[in-house]
Amino acid sequence: MKILLLSVRPDERAAIEKWGNRHPDVALTIAEWELHSETVDQVAGFDGLVIQQRTQIESDVYPRLHELGIKQLTTRTAGYDVIDLKAAAENDLIVSNVPAYSPRSVAELALTHTLRLIRKQELVDQRVREQDFRWAGLQGSEIHSLTIGIIGAGRIGGTAARLFHALDAKVIAYDIKPNHELDDVLTFLSFEEVLQQADVICLHVDLNDTSRGLIDEAALALMKPTAYLINECRGPVVDTSALLAALAEKRLAGAALDTMVGEETFFNFDLRGQELPNQDLIQLRQYDNVIITPHVGFYTNIAVQNMVDISLDDTVAILSGKSSEHTVS
Numbered sequence: 001m002k003i004l005l006l007s008v009r010p011d012e013r014a015a016i017e018k019w020g021n022r023h024p025d026v027a028l029t030i031a032e033w034e035l036h037s038e039t040v041d042q043v044a045g046f047d048g049l050v051i052q053q054r055t056q057i058e059s060d061v062y063p064r065l066h067e068l069g070i071k072q073l074t075t076r077t078a079g080y081d082v083i084d085l086k087a088a089a090e091n092d093l094i095v096s097n098v099p100a101y102s103p104r105s106v107a108e109l110a111l112t113h114t115l116r117l118i119r120k121q122e123l124v125d126q127r128v129r130e131q132d133f134r135w136a137g138l139q140g141s142e143i144h145s146l147t148i149g150i151i152g153a154g155r156i157g158g159t160a161a162r163l164f165h166a167l168d169a170k171v172i173a174y175d176i177k178p179n180h181e182l183d184d185v186l187t188f189l190s191f192e193e194v195l196q197q198a199d200v201i202c203l204h205v206d207l208n209d210t211s212r213g214l215i216d217e218a219a220l221a222l223m224k225p226t227a228y229l230i231n232e233c234r235g236p237v238v239d240t241s242a243l244l245a246a247l248a249e250k251r252l253a254g255a256a257l258d259t260m261v262g263e264e265t266f267f268n269f270d271l272r273g274q275e276l277p278n279q280d281l282i283q284l285r286q287y288d289n290v291i292i293t294p295h296v297g298f299y300t301n302i303a304v305q306n307m308v309d310i311s312l313d314d315t316v317a318i319l320s321g322k323s324s325e326h327t328v329s
């Protein structure tokens, strides 16, 4: 069996090698390129495909994969919004993802961002760098006195809720499919109630037709002017122009963004000394109450090993005609 892994980063190689040592019967090939119209022909001769990319797969790729005899497409990520599931199904491709490689990795970043925001840590760091050691303007708040609003209480949102609950915060949540196994740590409310009551809103929805643009001008207008917004899921869930307006007019206390619209042109690039390619990023970076992290929520040692292991196990299972519990349709 021949499996091609695409978009492989140097830090994934050790995990891939470990899996390969446990499966000497599987031939693994590593490549750094992404799956697109201009690269798809290089897939010829392989049985299985494992991807991880932020840019959409073009529509002509799916029929070409079918012509090349590819029957499976696995992304070693939780989000699978770069894949058009309808086009994949029309071309007999079984799609799978890695839904739970480490919900803690992202949930712990949400907690980190929350603590940094409520202690005004960006401003503190900036001032200390400038040798300004005054306290004025730096008073923070304590987590146990706050209400945390989780939008999308799935694997990651639910894990974040448990972390916040353990720190004695009040946790409220909105989800289109509430999971009542979380009732011991949070209270499900309406979308509007969560926005109105929370001191910190954490976004953990998957990107779909109902969540695209969910945090728009109207949603931001419902939030308290003292509240913070944290986006750890996908950039398009937030209307960035509306967010910028809310920040400019001080209708929001601040924000932390681990995902942004257009991030594929700047996150995980070394742009030191260069002009930034995105106006929203330029504007957001000017605020000392905005934290930007380059989509590192997932990026822990445990998560990277699990992403590799689970995606390769599933690829082998699917190609062997067995079922995988991670197929998506």
Ligand SMILES: NC(=O)C1=CN([C@@H]2O[C@H](COP(=O)(O)OP(=O)(O)OC[C@H]3O[C@@H](n4cnc5c(N)ncnc54)[C@H](O)[C@@H]3O)[C@@H](O)[C@H]2O)C=CC1
Pocket: 078, 079, 080, 099, 100, 103, 106, 151, 152, 153, 154, 155, 156, 157, 174, 175, 176, 177, 204, 205, 206, 207, 208, 210, 211, 214, 232, 233, 234, 258, 259, 295, 296, 297, 298, 299
């Ligand atoms: N920053 C990062 O590095 C990472 C980001 N992610 C993103 O986080 C997302 C969530 O991951 P999981 O928790 O594993 O997914 P999940 O599928 O377990 O949870 C998503 C939840 O959102 C809910 N939801 C969907 N649309 C909604 C809407 N319009 N309003 C309210 N709730 C809605 C669903 O019902 C579900 O409970 C992924 O799809 C991915 O986009 C995932 C891993 C790493």
Ligand SMILES: O=C(O)C(=O)[C@H](O)COP(=O)(O)O
Pocket: 052, 053, 054, 076, 077, 078, 079, 080, 295, 298
């Ligand atoms: O798993 C996900 O979903 C993630 O967001 C990642 O872990 C990073 O994946 P990409 O956004 O780089 O595909």
